[in-house]
Amino acid sequence: MPGNARIDGKRLWDSLMGMAEIGATPKGGVRRITLTEVDLAGRNRFAQWCGAAGLKLSVDAMGNMFARREGRNPAAPPVLMGSHLDSQPSGGKFDGALGVIAGLEVMRTLNDLDITTERPVVLVNWTDEEGTRFGRSLMGSGVWAGVYDLEATYAVTDIDGISVKQALDRIGFAGPEKAAPFPADAYFELHIEQGPILEREAKTIGIVTGAQAQVWFDAKLEGQDSHAGTTPPGARRDALVGAARIITLVDKMMREQGEDGRGTVGFLEVIPNSRNVVPGEVRFSVEFRHPDDTTLDRLDHDFEPAAFAIAREAGLKLTLTRLFKFKAQPFDPDCVGLVEAAAHRLGYPARRIVSGAGHDAVYVARRMPAAMIFTPCRDGLSHNEAEHIEPDQAEAGCQVLFEAVLARANRPL
Numbered sequence: 001m002p003g004n005a006r007i008d009g010k011r012l013w014d015s016l017m018g019m020a021e022i023g024a025t026p027k028g029g030v031r032r033i034t035l036t037e038v039d040l041a042g043r044n045r046f047a048q049w050c051g052a053a054g055l056k057l058s059v060d061a062m063g064n065m066f067a068r069r070e071g072r073n074p075a076a077p078p079v080l081m082g083s084h085l086d087s088q089p090s091g092g093k094f095d096g097a098l099g100v101i102a103g104l105e106v107m108r109t110l111n112d113l114d115i116t117t118e119r120p121v122v123l124v125n126w127t128d129e130e131g132t133r134f135g136r137s138l139m140g141s142g143v144w145a146g147v148y149d150l151e152a153t154y155a156v157t158d159i160d161g162i163s164v165k166q167a168l169d170r171i172g173f174a175g176p177e178k179a180a181p182f183p184a185d186a187y188f189e190l191h192i193e194q195g196p197i198l199e200r201e202a203k204t205i206g207i208v209t210g211a212q213a214q215v216w217f218d219a220k221l222e223g224q225d226s227h228a229g230t231t232p233p234g235a236r237r238d239a240l241v242g243a244a245r246i247i248t249l250v251d252k253m254m255r256e257q258g259e260d261g262r263g264t265v266g267f268l269e270v271i272p273n274s275r276n277v278v279p280g281e282v283r284f285s286v287e288f289r290h291p292d293d294t295t296l297d298r299l300d301h302d303f304e305p306a307a308f309a310i311a312r313e314a315g316l317k318l319t320l321t322r323l324f325k326f327k328a329q330p331f332d333p334d335c336v337g338l339v340e341a342a343a344h345r346l347g348y349p350a351r352r353i354v355s356g357a358g359h360d361a362v363y364v365a366r367r368m369p370a371a372m373i374f375t376p377c378r379d380g381l382s383h384n385e386a387e388h389i390e391p392d393q394a395e396a397g398c399q400v401l402f403e404a405v406l407a408r409a410n411r412p413l
């Protein structure tokens with residue numbers, strides 16, 4: 001013990017599929033948008049499963065759900081684990097749900113084996129990780145960790161003008177607990193990688209060492225609308241040509257960083273977007289990410305003057321708005337070590353990896369030692385209804401989660 005203690009892979013898979021029924025889409029994905037009736041149905045099923053496992057459930061003012069299993073020492077700071085049950089509008093079955101349902105399987109296994117941990121263990125379902133409805137990702141964990149203000153977050157509205165607070169009230173999930181950190185020992189989150197690296201290298205487990213630094217911009221280029229047939233080259237102020245050059249710049253700057261570089265223009269709006277008009281205005285997004293703060297700072301520093309030079313040369317006016325810049329968030333070496341030790345002891349092919357996406361664990365890590373475990377996903381595909389993992393991959397990830405949480409919860413007080 002815990003040498004031979006195994007989670008139940010079939011029970012884990014059955015519960016994952018049970019959760020995937022809620023908001024199931026015809027193409028095999030899920031649509032479980034935060035704080036909707038569908039989210040409520042998912043929350044209710046989760047609460048029912050927690051109750052059946054003897055867990056004590058509490059809900060905070062952001063609708064974050066905490067399911068507690070008592071330890072030998074109830075006053076000791078608990079070990080947390082969890083993820084999110086909300087999804088993208090056409091999301092997959094596993095993004096978020098894997099971490100929550102695997103946490104439930106950890107609890108069920110502790111029950112089956114009649115294990116009383118030294119510290120309590122608490123399973124969390126964070127509200128609105130995806131940011132798809134209210135435009136703010138990691139919302140529940142962000143408020144909880146003190147990154148976002150509660151009242152300001154309550155006032156944010158969706159496209160229909162419904163505020164976060166109204167949406168919470170409608171499904172009865174504006175809970176009585178304060179949305180603020182309570183003393184806790186550590187946090188572990190199992191998640192699908194949402195990228196191709198583990199699959200490409202035939203690794204079963206990703207030992208996540210941290211999340212990368214990011215900087216996001218909104219960009220607007222203004223030139224002049226003019227007739228496509230009558231405007232000679234010298235008279236054109238084509239905003240789309242300027243945007244294309246800046247997109248090429250972003251890609252070039254990214255590629256110069258090697259394997260760890262990330263630079264993306266994923267949103268582009270062409271105005272007036274007509275085939276016989278030289279485009280007078282283009283709005284687009286720009287983001288860079290890198291595991292190393294110094295490198296990201298350099299990308300950030302170099303991008304602006306280069307982009308403005310392109311705009312000037314094309315006779316365009318560039319407006320660049322910096323939306324935010326995050327520092328890299330390293331995870332706790334001890335927690336990462338527990339994940340690594342579990343993966344090695346279990347004989348799973350594993351590698352260290354930096355998270356390319358944002359996760360609840362990134363904000364939680366600002367408040368306590370934290371770490372993440374990744375499982376591979378087919379073709380690296382996520383935020384897509386075709387997102388898929390194999391049952392044995394889910395089982396391996398859950399087994400590592402179990403061992404890391406158990407080791408941490410039993411660490412001498």
Ligand SMILES: [Zn+2]
Pocket residue numbers: 084095096129191
């Ligand atoms: Zn997720």
